[in-house]
Amino acid sequence: MRVVIAEDSVLLREGLARVLGESGFEVVAQVGDATELRRAVRRTKPDVAIVDVRMPPTQTDEGAQAAKEIRAEHPEVAVLVLSNVVEARVALELFSERPEGFGYLLKDRVLEIDDFLESVRRVAGGGTAIDPDVVIQLVGRRRAHDPLEELTPREREVLGLMAEGRSNRGICEKLFVSPKTVETHVNSIFLKLGLALAPDDHRRVLAVLAFLRS
Amino acid sequence: MRGSGFALATPGSVCDDPRVSVPGWIVDTPTKLVRLAIVLAGLGLGVIAYRVQIDNLNILGPFTTPTRAWAIVTVAWAFLFAGLVAWTRRPGNFVGPLMLAAGFALLLRQLRYSHDPLLFTVFFALGELAYALVGHSVLAYPSGRVTDRAERALVKAGYATVLIVPLVTLFFYDATKPLLFFDPTPRSSQLLVSGSAQMVELLQKGLVIWLYGVLATLFIVLILRRLVSATPRARRILAPLLLAAVAIALRAVFECVFTFVDRPFAYDYVFWWQIVAFIALPLALMAGLLRARLAQATVGDLVLELEMTEPQGIRDALARALGDPTLEVAFWLPERREFADAAGRPVELPEGGGRAVTKLDQDGEPVAALIHDPSLLDEPELVRAAGAAARLALQNARLQAEMRAQLQKVQESRGRIVAAADDERRRIERDLHDGAQQRLVALALQLRIAQRRPGEHADPEVDRLLAAAVDELQAAVNELRELARGVHPAILTEEGLAAALDSLASRSPLPVSLEVLDARLPPEVEATAYFVACEALANVVKHAEASKATISAWRQNGSLMIEVEDDGIGGARTEDGSGLRGLTDRVEALGGRLTIQSPVGGGTRIVGEIPCAS
Numbered sequence: 001m002r003v004v005i006a007e008d009s010v011l012l013r014e015g016l017a018r019v020l021g022e023s024g025f026e027v028v029a030q031v032g033d034a035t036e037l038r039r040a041v042r043r044t045k046p047d048v049a050i051v052d053v054r055m056p057p058t059q060t061d062e063g064a065q066a067a068k069e070i071r072a073e074h075p076e077v078a079v080l081v082l083s084n085v086v087e088a089r090v091a092l093e094l095f096s097e098r099p100e101g102f103g104y105l106l107k108d109r110v111l112e113i114d115d116f117l118e119s120v121r122r123v124a125g126g127g128t129a130i131d132p133d134v135v136i137q138l139v140g141r142r143r144a145h146d147p148l149e150e151l152t153p154r155e156r157e158v159l160g161l162m163a164e165g166r167s168n169r170g171i172c173e174k175l176f177v178s179p180k181t182v183e184t185h186v187n188s189i190f191l192k193l194g195l196a197l198a199p200d201d202h203r204r205v206l207a208v209l210a211f212l213r214s
Numbered sequence: 215m216r217g218s219g220f221a222l223a224t225p226g227s228v229c230d231d232p233r234v235s236v237p238g239w240i241v242d243t244p245t246k247l248v249r250l251a252i253v254l255a256g257l258g259l260g261v262i263a264y265r266v267q268i269d270n271l272n273i274l275g276p277f278t279t280p281t282r283a284w285a286i287v288t289v290a291w292a293f294l295f296a297g298l299v300a301w302t303r304r305p306g307n308f309v310g311p312l313m314l315a316a317g318f319a320l321l322l323r324q325l326r327y328s329h330d331p332l333l334f335t336v337f338f339a340l341g342e343l344a345y346a347l348v349g350h351s352v353l354a355y356p357s358g359r360v361t362d363r364a365e366r367a368l369v370k371a372g373y374a375t376v377l378i379v380p381l382v383t384l385f386f387y388d389a390t391k392p393l394l395f396f397d398p399t400p401r402s403s404q405l406l407v408s409g410s411a412q413m414v415e416l417l418q419k420g421l422v423i424w425l426y427g428v429l430a431t432l433f434i435v436l437i438l439r440r441l442v443s444a445t446p447r448a449r450r451i452l453a454p455l456l457l458a459a460v461a462i463a464l465r466a467v468f469e470c471v472f473t474f475v476d477r478p479f480a481y482d483y484v485f486w487w488q489i490v491a492f493i494a495l496p497l498a499l500m501a502g503l504l505r506a507r508l509a510q511a512t513v514g515d516l517v518l519e520l521e522m523t524e525p526q527g528i529r530d531a532l533a534r535a536l537g538d539p540t541l542e543v544a545f546w547l548p549e550r551r552e553f554a555d556a557a558g559r560p561v562e563l564p565e566g567g568g569r570a571v572t573k574l575d576q577d578g579e580p581v582a583a584l585i586h587d588p589s590l591l592d593e594p595e596l597v598r599a600a601g602a603a604a605r606l607a608l609q610n611a612r613l614q615a616e617m618r619a620q621l622q623k624v625q626e627s628r629g630r631i632v633a634a635a636d637d638e639r640r641r642i643e644r645d646l647h648d649g650a651q652q653r654l655v656a657l658a659l660q661l662r663i664a665q666r667r668p669g670e671h672a673d674p675e676v677d678r679l680l681a682a683a684v685d686e687l688q689a690a691v692n693e694l695r696e697l698a699r700g701v702h703p704a705i706l707t708e709e710g711l712a713a714a715l716d717s718l719a720s721r722s723p724l725p726v727s728l729e730v731l732d733a734r735l736p737p738e739v740e741a742t743a744y745f746v747a748c749e750a751l752a753n754v755v756k757h758a759e760a761s762k763a764t765i766s767a768w769r770q771n772g773s774l775m776i777e778v779e780d781d782g783i784g785g786a787r788t789e790d791g792s793g794l795r796g797l798t799d800r801v802e803a804l805g806g807r808l809t810i811q812s813p814v815g816g817g818t819r820i821v822g823e824i825p826c827a828s
Contacts, residue, residue: 084647111655
């Protein structure tokens with residue numbers, strides 16, 4: 001799997017490249033700013049681009065802007081955005097209508113290396129990886145006549161994991177429960193929220209995120 | 215007014231001599247003793263005047279009856295009464311004393327009918343002075359001064375006529391023929407030089423024609439001219455003059471009819487109209503003067519009114535007090551060295567052209583100028599008093615404006631300080647995330663990589679140490695993130711108050727319900743509201759022993775209201791924590807208010823009111 005890394009902190013960039021390289025990824029380019037990132041993506045056509053939100057020269061949202069462009073111009077390139085701080089609005093804007101092949105994680109998630117690699121693979125495979133903190137903000141949002149109130153605490157947990165982009169198997173591993181139990185929870189959640197059951201994981205994430213954003 | 219440092223300047227074009235020399239005793243209100251003396255003298259002379267007429271003229275029957283004699287005395291008394299009242303209520307105005315003089319002259323005039331040679335001579339010579347005084351009173355109304363050149367000439371001509379012609383008549387009167395207007399009994403002139411009945415008749419008839427024909431006509435013409443050329447305001451005040459014109463016209467007709475028609479058919483009729491007109495005249499003049507005096511009384515109200523008036527309202531209040539709706543106020547701008555209206559537009563002071571200007575000075579420096587109806591110059595006391603009141607109000611207004619400007623500056627600078635502090639907080643937040651936090655993450659990743667290196671460090675001790683170091687760094691990153699959020703939550707900048715309070719509530723160990731408006735507001739307003747909620751909620755968690763809290767934010771009357779309420783033990787006070795004190799400062803810096811209700815045992819309610827324009 002071919003990866004481009006855009007990160008202005010050299011230490012972190014090298015670390016990431018090393019971790020990914022040692023785990024069977026092919027790091028085809030390492031860049032330090034958004035312009036180079038665009039060029040590298042155009043040139044190398046990677047499977048996934050890992051992008052820091054804030055990069056030189058202004059250190060505001062160059063990375064986010066570049067990620068948005070890449071998703072529009074190269075739909076086949078998956079994008080995983082890394083940020084030092086949770087900005088749910090930025091995240092929502094980025095995956096807007098299309099959470100497939102997209103991830104948004106806090107930077108320190110890379111320290112849980114296996115989890116992080118799983119996320120990269122998922123995103124590269126067309127899946128979704130949304131940071132739990134973003135999901136907390138989305139789920140925690142107040143709504144008029146909030147249907148989330150009807151969910152049990154366990155169901156909320158499952159909802160959160162679904163929103164992060166995890167598959168049933170991923171949820172089983174995270175919660176140490178049987179696939180059957182997860183299945184039951186998922187059905188119950190979809191019923192309570194009035195959502196149509198989706199045939200695959202991607203559609204399911206889409207439905208859940210669409211609900212949380214509404 | 216003089217010597218108080220306040221000067222009133224009147225333009226010379228309207229008034230020949232603004233510092234008219236009024237005798238000092240006229241400026242003061244007559245004392246009780248003086249007034250008593252005048253009343254007694256008036257009553258006594260009235261009785262004498264009546265007796266003189268009855269005792270010396272009664273033989274002519276229709277010309278002199280007791281009723282008519284009393285009527286003539288009543289006219290004089292009307293002048294005395296009006297003159298006394300006017301003098302008392304309008305000291306300093308010359309019209310009152312003039313009317314008093316006219317009243318006495320009208321009474322003394324009757325003494326010329328006496329058969330006593332000395333009395334006859336003296337009062338025949340001075341008798342007509344009464345009518346010159348009446349004319350003078352009318353022309354001096356309302357200011358007390360005769361300012362028009364033609365009018366002055368007329369007054370002088372009148373005095374000259376009544377003093378010279380009768381005197382000359384006495385030089386020729388030798389009692390060979392009865393005098394006109396007199397009973398046939400001969401009287402002896404003490405001033406006889408050479409007797410000539412023809413000359414006497416000529417002079418007497420000439421006097422009637424000159425005084426009641428020519429001068430009276432001129433008098434009426436001048437009055438009509440004054441009325442026609444007057445501004446509407448002045449016309450209201452000059453209304454009594456119309457009565458004067460009628461009175462003089464009647465008098466003139468009466469004298470002519472009496473002199474040149476033997477048995478006047480309308481004599482009776484004209485006599486009584488003349489009496490009515492001459493009684494009404496002094497009363498009308500007095501009423502006119504008292505009305506102006508009433509206007510002065512409203513100056514007292516003006517002072518009170520102006521105290522509570524904005525600068526723009528000063529003009530209206532002054533216009534009301536002076537009865538001049540055309541009044542304009544020009545404010546002196548010391549820094550621009552020019553006059554300007556309330557809106558700050560430059561004002562050119564008019565010179566003549568139907569407008570008069572009164573400048574208000576303070577210690578030689580102009581304060582303002584009143585541009586008004588020229589008729590107000592006839593009431594200088596009124597303008598002076600109103601001007602003094604306005605000057606105080608204007609100074610007051612100027613001081614207030616200066617103070618407001620200062621306050622505004624302070625308020626603005628407080629606001630700027632808050633905004634600058636917010637900017638600084640945002641910068642620090644960003645630096646923490648992108649600097650220290652990022653380095654720690656990179657460092658932790660390096661350790662993680664080292665930890666995962668297979669083979670080389672098979673030592674489980676090293677592995678454990680590395681894992682602990684990574685955990686420690688992860689904890690440090692989390693703390694740093696919390697710290698940065700406390701300095702300035704990124705979510706507030708990015709997503710606004712509602713999202714930031716959502717996030718605040720979701721991290722709180724206490725159940726917090728939210729009722730927050732979903733709109734973006736100016737950053738300093740959002741930040742202030744957020745910090746109020748943040749600090750208040752922290753206090754709830756630390757001190758209130760509450761089971762739940764509510765955060766509400768809504769917009770009300772152009773302000774953002776932020777309220778934090780709990781069901782805890784209450785008893786919180788601003789002095790207790792510098793946190794609340796600091797919040798109060800912050801809210802007030804934006805021109806808002808922070809109120810804390812915290813009855814012991816009754817929960818705590820903190821409400822911030824933050825003005826926001828948008």
